[in-house]
Amino acid sequence: MALIAIGGSVGAGLFIGSGAVIQTAGPAAVLSYALAGALVFFTLRALGEMVVAVPAGGSFSDYARLAFGPRAGFTIGWVYWWMYAVLVAAESVAGAAILGQWVAAPGWALALAVLLSMTVANVVSVRVFAETESLFSMVKVATIVAFLLVGGLWALGLWHGSEGSGLANLWQVGGFAPNGWIAVLGATVVVLFAFGGVEIITIAAGESEEPERGVASAVTNVLWRIGLFYVASILVVVMVVPWNSTELDRSPFVVVMETVGVPGAALIMEIVVFIAVLSVLNAAMYTSSRMLFALTRQGDAPRVLLGTNRRGVPVRAILLGTVVGYAAVVADFLWPGRVFPFLVASIGAILLVLFVTICASQLVVGARLRRRAPERVTLRMWGFPYLTWVVLVGLVAIAVAMATIPEHRQSLWATLASVAVALVAFEVRRRWGRRPVSRVVLGVPGRADPEELARVAGRGGARGRSGAGGADAGVGGARPGSQGSGD
Numbered sequence: 089m090a091l092i093a094i095g096g097s098v099g100a101g102l103f104i105g106s107g108a109v110i111q112t113a114g115p116a117a118v119l120s121y122a123l124a125g126a127l128v129f130f131t132l133r134a135l136g137e138m139v140v141a142v143p144a145g146g147s148f149s150d151y152a153r154l155a156f157g158p159r160a161g162f163t164i165g166w167v168y169w170w171m172y173a174v175l176v177a178a179e180s181v182a183g184a185a186i187l188g189q190w191v192a193a194p195g196w197a198l199a200l201a202v203l204l205s206m207t208v209a210n211v212v213s214v215r216v217f218a219e220t221e222s223l224f225s226m227v228k229v230a231t232i233v234a235f236l237l238v239g240g241l242w243a244l245g246l247w248h249g250s251e252g253s254g255l256a257n258l259w260q261v262g263g264f265a266p267n268g269w270i271a272v273l274g275a276t277v278v279v280l281f282a283f284g285g286v287e288i289i290t291i292a293a294g295e296s297e298e299p300e301r302g303v304a305s306a307v308t309n310v311l312w313r314i315g316l317f318y319v320a321s322i323l324v325v326v327m328v329v330p331w332n333s334t335e336l337d338r339s340p341f342v343v344v345m346e347t348v349g350v351p352g353a354a355l356i357m358e359i360v361v362f363i364a365v366l367s368v369l370n371a372a373m374y375t376s377s378r379m380l381f382a383l384t385r386q387g388d389a390p391r392v393l394l395g396t397n398r399r400g401v402p403v404r405a406i407l408l409g410t411v412v413g414y415a416a417v418v419a420d421f422l423w424p425g426r427v428f429p430f431l432v433a434s435i436g437a438i439l440l441v442l443f444v445t446i447c448a449s450q451l452v453v454g455a456r457l458r459r460r461a462p463e464r465v466t467l468r469m470w471g472f473p474y475l476t477w478v479v480l481v482g483l484v485a486i487a488v489a490m491a492t493i494p495e496h497r498q499s500l501w502a503t504l505a506s507v508a509v510a511l512v513a514f515e516v517r518r519r520w521g522r523r524p525v526s527r528v529v530l531g532v533p534g535r536a537d538p539e540e541l542a543r544v545a546g547r548g549g550a551r552g553r554s555g556a557g558g559a560d561a562g563v564g565g566a567r568p569g570s571q572g573s574g575d
Contacts, residue, residue, distance in 0.1 A: 089303075089305075089306050091221060091222040091226065092221050092222070092225070092288060092289060092371065094225045094228065094229060097282075097283055097284065097285035097286045098228050098314065098367075099282075099285070099364045099365065099367065100361055100364055100368075101281070101282035102282060102317070103339055103340075103341050103360065103364060104338075104361060105282065106321070106325070106340050107336035107337055107338070107340045108278070108336075108337075109121075109275045109322075110322065110325060111332065111337075112267065112271055113265065113272045113274075114263070114265055114266040114267055114332075115259070115264050116265040116271075117275055117322050117331070118319055119272055120273075120276045121279050122315070122319050123279075124276050124279040124282070124283060125315035125319065127280065127479055127482050127486075128280065128283040128443070129312070129315060130478075130479045131443045131446055132287060132290075133307055133469055133470065134446060134476055134479070135148060135287065135290055135307075135446045135450065136290070136304065136307035137450060137469045138151050138450055138453055139303045140303055140304060140466055140467040141457050141461075141466065142529070142541050142545045144529035144531075144532070145529070146161070146379075146383075146529060147287075147291050148164065148287070148445065148446050148449065149161045149164055149168070149383070149386075150382070150530055151446070151450070151453055151529075152164045152449050153527065153529060154449070154453055154541075154542070154546050155449040155451075155453050156452070157547075158514075158525040158527055159514050160445070160449075161386070161388075162386075162513075163507060163510040163511055164441070164442065166388070167506055167507055167510050168379055171435045171439065171442075172372045172373075172375045173409050173411075173412040173413075174435045175368070175372040175376075176203070176369060176372045176410060176412060177416035178416070179202075179365050179366075179372060180417065181195075181199050181417075181420055183199070183202040183362060183369065184196075184199035184201075184420070186358060186361060186365065195420055196417050196418070196421035199416070199417045200414075200417045202366070202369065203410060203417065206366065206369050206370050207373065207406065207410055210370070210373045210374055210377065210401070210406050211397075211401060211403050211407075212399075212401070214401060217374050221367060221370050221374075224367035224370065228363065228364055229317075231341075231357075235321060235324070235341060235344070235345070236320055236321065236324060238345070238348055238350065239324040239344045239345075240324050242347070243255075243324055243327035247348060249349060257326060257330055257331070258327065262332070266331070266332075274489060274493055277486050277489050278496075280439070280440065281440075283314070285368065287442070287446075288375050289303060289306045290303060291374075303467070304466075307467065321341075325340040325344055328348070329343050329347060339357055339361070341357050342357045373406060373409060373410065376409035377405040377406040377408075377409050378402070378405070380402075381393065382530060384405065385530055386526050386530065387521065387522075387523035387524075387525070387526060388517060392404065393405050393408060435503070436498075436499035436501070436503035436506070437487065437490055437496075437499050437500050437503040438503050440483060440490075441503060441507060444483050444484065444487075447483065448480065450476055451476050451477070451480070454469060456544070456546075457545055458472075460544045460545075461544040464544065527542070527546065528542045529541050529542060
């Protein structure tokens with residue numbers, strides 16, 4: 089679970105995208121990463137409290153359902169699914185672009201090959217997914233550690249051939265925040281989305297043997313390591329390379345390694361970035377399928393998607409999640425070079441909506457738990473409810489900043505449009521769906537009864553359809569991945 093958390097959050101956004109952040113904020117980009125990391129850290133801590141105290145099968149979709157009703161659960165579940173379905177497509181196109189530098193083949197064919205390989209890894213079994221993701225994550229961690237060691241020694245003037253300490257680069261080229269503090273806050277908007285993926289651990293928890301301990305460990309230990317990777321890496325970059333260097337447009341990691349004199353630095357980083365793309369694609373495919381499976385169990389998606397193979401893998405949900413990816417392959421064939429930017433723009437600020445929903449849900453569910461069942465709150469959100477409110481205000485401030493910054497405004501409106509579509513879809517589902525909407529969360533077999541969860545964290549009782557989370561919680565025998573002991 090620790091490696092899955094790292095795998096989902098450390099991607100091309102760090103290895104390549106950090107260059108644009110540095111050029112926007114200057115050396116103060118370190119603060120942009122630290123601020124965004126803190127917001128994400130506390131948001132996941134709030135989510136972790138709910139996961140451990142109320143182990144619901146639908147993760148944050150169920151917590152929104154508990155706090156604000158079925159409309160909120162339906163909406164955030166489907167919007168989140170759409171984000172990762174699009175991310176599957178985007179990462180497939182990005183992986184094909186990298187492969188195209190080594191293999192003489194059409195981009196659409198390479199994207200199809202990348203997509204099919206990760207589909208197989210997810211369909212075979214949960215174990216194959218987890219071990220594949222762990223391997224990818226270990227490569228990324230090893231790369232970052234080596235980068236921090238070599239780059240850090242060079243920046244401090246301790247590496248052979250270095251020209252002395254690079255500390256002066258932090259202030260001598262226009263100051264620490266050469267473009268002003270507004271630019272630092274603007275960069276935080278971009279950086280926040282680089283941390284996306286850490287929430288995957290709360291979804292993967294449902295298929296682990298010790299979910300509560302795993303979530304608690306990941307929230308308290310893994311996140312600060314991820315933050316350290318990001319913040320320390322950016323600090324090394326701005327100490328080794330002046331922030332206004334045009335070379336940063338390529339990849340800050342490549343520029344630093346070339347400056348230090350590492351042979352084949354560009355090729356090494358291309359390989360690592362390709363692995364990072366595969367890692368995020370792998371995690372995105374897993375996450376979208378599990379969220380869709382949870383929505384299906386709630387009656388918010390067609391029942392046909394409930395099918396699992398003999399290893400408990402929701403194959404149909406996985407395949408539906410790849411449909412957007414295959415459509416992107418076709419689009420890349422018809423309109424080469426235009427698909428990736430459009431896909432990235434279309435998911436906009438969905439991650440911001442997710443974080444706001446998590447914090448708002450924790451304010452409601454956390455208060456109910458402390459009144460009705462305080463003994464269940466073993467992993468506490470610090471300074472509740474004040475710190476949660478601070479984080480929520482910070483996230484809303486980022487949304488306001490996106491609305492005022494021209495280059496981010498389109499993403500915000502695209503996200504609000506996707507939320508509006510989901511809200512309309514809920515009304516259609518509520519009026520004409522075969523099953524009534526559910527206020528009850530999904531139970532996790534052997535760990536939590538949905539009626540009990542609704543009693544201690546819901547609106548005073550298990551209202552809604554009586555079977556919600558009960559019979560459906562055990563569809564296919566149990567949760568995904570529980571049918572085979574090998575998973």
